[in-house]
Amino acid sequence: MAYTYDDQNIFAKILRGEIPNTTVLETDHTLAFRDIEPQAPVHVLVIPKGAYVSYDHFAAQASDAEIVDFTRAIAKICQMEDITLDDNDGFRMISNAGAHGVQEVPHLHVHILGGRRMGRMVQPAG
Numbered sequence: 863m864a865y866t867y868d869d870q871n872i873f874a875k876i877l878r879g880e881i882p883n884t885t886v887l888e889t890d891h892t893l894a895f896r897d898i899e900p901q902a903p904v905h906v907l908v909i910p911k912g913a914y915v916s917y918d919h920f921a922a923q924a925s926d927a928e929i930v931d932f933t934r935a936i937a938k939i940c941q942m943e944d945i946t947l948d949d950n951d952g953f954r955m956i957s958n959a960g961a962h963g964v965q966e967v968p969h970l971h972v973h974i975l976g977g978r979r980m981g982r983m984v985q986p987a988g
């Protein structure tokens with residue numbers, strides 16, 4: 863089945879510079895910025911610059927260079943935000959996909975949340 867990407871989504875607009883963002887890190891293939899409604903002291907969104915709707919889309923179709931860049935960017939952000947497990951208290955990483963994942967913005971993003979205990983992973987359906 864083909865993935866459908868809507869280039870009018872808000873993160874596509876951020877990537878085109880049409881909407882401002884608070885950038886944490888930018889690399890060749892990846893942009894990371896602060897969530898506009900943070901749910902924790904650290905709440906960073908990491909997105910590929912390519913047009914991928916979800917993590918499964920990215921993992922299946924992105925180039926090796928994009929995947930390595932995205933993964934290494936996550937490591938760098940964890941170091942920059944002092945949430946790594948080598949010397950800190952850790953974090954939660956979430957990527958919602960589609961209706962069951964309750965994804966609001968249809969451009970792949972990973973939430974990196976830290977700075978407090980995050981509680982149970984999955985809440986009752988809502």
Ligand code: AMP
Binds near residue numbers: 872881896898899
């Ligand atoms: P999700 O439900 O996983 O699709 O999450 C979408 C996230 O994008 C939410 O946490 C929003 O607060 C966040 N968000 C929406 N618009 C913006 C924006 N312009 N800048 C930064 N974060 C945003």
